[in-house]
């Protein structure tokens with residue numbers, strides 16, 4: 260039995276979630292339930308591996324060992340039924356860094372890059388900041404369950420899109436894409452010669468029996484067009500280690516991406532990243548198997564409260580990860596009023612839905628990866644701010 264109930268005091272650890280509250284919300288007097296890391300301790304073996312390194316006390320240059328790559332290959336086979344080869348794999352200091360890097364590698368200035376909104380803000384930034392042109396395939400919101408507008412998707416690809424950044428599972432709308440959806444998107448990308456970046460950072464956190472299917476595992480032709488981004492960071496709560504795993508079966512895509520990593524001299528990664536990744540994939544599975552039902556329990560707990568007491572704030576249970584995409588449009592408050600009530604009355608810090616695209620007007624994103632007692636406190640704060 261792992262402990263997800265203890266409240267861990269993160270103060271003084273330079274955590275964005277806690278220590279940037281004043282900067283973001285204008286106050287420290289607020290329960291932070293925004294940025295996507297968890298308040299749980301990482302698996303004990305991961306903590307122990309970092310501690311052992313501290314006992315050595317020398318933090319020199321480092322490299323990602325072969326053993327970590329072998330562990331990752333086994334992990335992906337076991338958890339996602341995908342056969343991958345060590346030679347497909349490279350690294351990167353995080354997926355947020357990978358996105359603009361890949362945009363630069365696979366497109367030219369002014370090229371069109373497709374994203375499916377509402378979507379994780381760095382998807383937008385990776386395209387804008389590199390001087391490429393954003394093209395949107397807006398997801399269809401069917402009462403909180405989002406689907407893909409394939410006609411629009413194809414029309415956008417036809418219009419000359421060079422790169423598609425897919426979020427799978429999708430943040431913030433919580434979908435685990437089905438094999439059919441992935442096949443349709445992938446086949447269309449193959450048809451129009453569009454490269455796919457498949458950000459699968461949330462893949463290990465599929466919930467309620469949903470099964471994540473890696474995009475590149477769907478077919479060989481899709482695989483040949485896809486660069487996949489995975490990581491131990493969300494799964495084992497080690498995002499601060501800035502470490503991700505980038506892979507593709509295409510020697511051409513891999514060589515191009517690696518050339519850029521090498522040019523920037525960022526391929527060696529960081530010492531704590533390597534140590535914690537190795538321990539996580541070697542020992543972390545039992546912990547993850549207990550984390551998942553804990554997260555589901557948190558979602559169920561809040562869902563019941565909202566359905567019975569705050570029915571005008573709506574959310575669908577996500578199919579993956581620990582983020583709720585909350586729809587406040589039926590509260591009668593404007594987007595700005597919702598934000599202000601959250602911060603000033605409820606004293607809760609959520610992510611602003613509009614950062615995910617204009618479809619996020621009236622929405623906020625809530626992170627439920629906290630001990631149940633903290634969630635209960637959050638529920639009380641929602642009542643204070645929104646109960647009518």
Ligand SMILES: Cc1ncc(COP(=O)(O)O)c(C=O)c1O
Pocket residue numbers: 295352353354355356379426430458460490492498501502503
């Ligand atoms: C879809 C998605 N990609 C990437 C990241 C972060 O990636 P990294 O920490 O590896 O930079 C997040 C974090 O919330 C995310 O939701």
